[in-house]
Amino acid sequence: MPPFGLLHMRAWASLFGQLLRPRRAVFIREVRVHSQGTRDLSPQQMVVREKILDMVIGCFKRHGAKRIDTPAFELKETLTEKYGEDSGLIYDLKDQGGELLSLRYDLTVPFARYLAMNKVKKMKRYHVGKVWRRESPTIVQGRYREFCQCDFDIAGQFDPMIPDAECLKIMCEILSGLELGDFIIKVNDRRILDGMFAVCGVPESKFHAICSSIDKLDKTSWKDVRHEMVVKKGLAPEVADRIGDYVQCHGGVSLIEQMFQDPRLCQNKQAREGLGDLKLLFEYLTLFGIAEKISFDLSLARGLDYYTGVIYEAVLLQTPAQAEESSNVGSVAAGGRYDGLVGMFDPKGYKVPCVGLSIGVERIFSIVEQRMKTFGQKIRTTETQVFVATPQKNFLHERLKLIAELWDAGIKAELLYKNNPKLLTQLHYCEDMGIPLVVIIGEQEMKEGIIKLRLVASREEVAIKRENLVAEIQKRLSES
């Protein structure tokens, strides 16, 4: 059993369909990383990406989402004061006259700006696009300065927790569909966090700083986080210990009930609201059949400033062997509720409540690429169905006429751009590229009004009447 034992060969074969039947080893091949922290994507990588994106977008469409697009750059002011400490990672454009511009940092802020600018009060949309961040590239973990985001969001005033539950359902459908292995979605609520800080005695001015310490608990031990809070951020040790009692809790509905009974926490109005909503959320998650995938986790904090309610983050569960072999794969999807962001862009402060999620497709791409490498999985990078060949010299004209006929019939076809290619070279090309059918024309065939059709896999050759060629090819392709 290979180290990444979670991938079922058959499932992947069905996901990748006929693309996975080449004859030559065309493994995932990464092209060179650029000094500026970006990279090109090879045809092999593009095939993997397109298959995964198709599945993600298919799920978004299944839930009735529309697609929009926004420009790569926004006014600089649109992006300021939205990302907390990470604002330093924003790429600015040079001032060449006109407004100051910055490359977008995520797809959420442009979406909120879109809603406010176009006075849209209600919308279920998805958006797939590139974003840019000036991070120090840690290429091993598949982090680059340009990467793709896939977002789904529901904007509008609705009855509580129904859209939020649908977002979690979508995350489950996508992660199950991609067969990345077992996963869990941690859920918390910003109001519970704030309530918890308040009842533990954290001064309000330190909420943000303590929140970002808590955010490190998925990578760092409680001991180290406690040390940071007390020594670096000046929290009283007994306050830290009170927080510690909470953030080490995670569980299901019963934990919500337990927190409701907690004598300190239940005195805080915000915490009570958050707990009430989470309870309702779990009711809906049970009806959706996904409650066992969700864990109420008081240590989940999420870095971004704009969240106001429920927050969530999906992580892959690794077997001990995997955990040893690979670095922390971390979150593969995340999101939450942000009811105040749109109002920041509306001249009158009109609010549109929003909840949404982002699929960590770059991490998923690199996991899948890694697994395909491990399995020596091969990838076809073209979809060519038929190759037009000849064993004879001076047959270019016939080949060109014939291939135009195939193209005009919608058949995916190629030939070699040579006047007089050798037959063996042509047949090798087909085997290399995984092209299933070869049409062979020569003088003898011309005389007899036939054409030879070669099946590359079996090397079998059949004679077909020239006028039946297109119909015969279409029949064979539809059968395969």
Place this chain on the structure above:
Amino acid sequence: MPPFGLLHMRAWASLFGQLLRPRRAVFIREVRVHSQGTRDLSPQQMVVREKILDMVIGCFKRHGAKRIDTPAFELKETLTEKYGEDSGLIYDLKDQGGELLSLRYDLTVPFARYLAMNKVKKMKRYHVGKVWRRESPTIVQGRYREFCQCDFDIAGQFDPMIPDAECLKIMCEILSGLELGDFIIKVNDRRILDGMFAVCGVPESKFHAICSSIDKLDKTSWKDVRHEMVVKKGLAPEVADRIGDYVQCHGGVSLIEQMFQDPRLCQNKQAREGLGDLKLLFEYLTLFGIAEKISFDLSLARGLDYYTGVIYEAVLLQTPAQAEESSNVGSVAAGGRYDGLVGMFDPKGYKVPCVGLSIGVERIFSIVEQRMKTFGQKIRTTETQVFVATPQKNFLHERLKLIAELWDAGIKAELLYKNNPKLLTQLHYCEDMGIPLVVIIGEQEMKEGIIKLRLVASREEVAIKRENLVAEIQKRLSES
């Protein structure tokens, strides 16, 4: 007959498939243009774009192309001295430490850089992506500072004119497939232009300047172009007149023959080579069945510096009525041969000959959007197949259970995010959004173990056994 009489309703209906059957008027709706010369794309625009891009990409795949991607920004030095006078339109990134970067201006230069950097000697690739140019936006003609390009290129050393002919075949397939109306592809060769300038007596130092004057002949009269060449660019009047004799010529193979006989032109080696290649090209175009779409046009110059051989540009032919109503639609696809560009990026100057084309998809999008507006054509922006409704209060739990069952079966389904929506509101939503099927559950149905399925178009309702629901829906969807 509406002014854009070239669009066949039935053909478009088949192109857009079932997306064109909504009940509510959702016409193309443009969202607000930004002060920075960019714009958001609405769901309606995205649907049109995706359908057109699918068709373009389908054609690229039919010709055996692989897809690659490159980053939005390149090293600034990669883009310098590639675009002639247009270099001033390049967007630079702010110097925030590290290399100086610029947003890509087209997809051709990044492709050449990709080939050189990865030492690829042979590749047939397509690339769909955004590019950025700091042009003064002329929004009426659909020009923005961010726009999409669709490129197909063949790199490698091959026998002459076979890949070049395939590029022209691809342009014909795409323009015919999109049914934009009649079109013509103008063809010329940079070597013929240079030869023509030489034999007319243009000093070599003025080749580029005169070339860009010639480039204006599609928008400006010969008289004005002649004036510019003589008065502004200091060309002797008799030299200008000699050029005038040539650039007003266009035709088919017979014009090539005529130019071969031209006593001055045939003395120039470069011109003879260009004419020889064009003759061969027409031979292949005839075999491809597209020769009547191609016009040898001595006035075609193309602006970019990097072309070295055959160049081409497709323009839509307008009826006089259209020409009066609309501004010049200009070129909808263009390209040519650039044998020297890859060598500029190789440390040893190793050359990889290339030929390619770019589809002017932004212009095509705006033509199609304009036509759909003219025809009052409606567009569905979601693909939802089934809506889950109830006539009763307190049925949210049942609705949630049911919709999860549909989603898990791969059915595209929606419900209203309300605890107790009115039945009429729910049914109106379906009619508005063009959702074909409604599943209705209530107490009576629960008791009888059935469910009602409503066909929105006919308002017919049928009772179905609860356990057969998914199968019945799948059957009806596959039939429609």
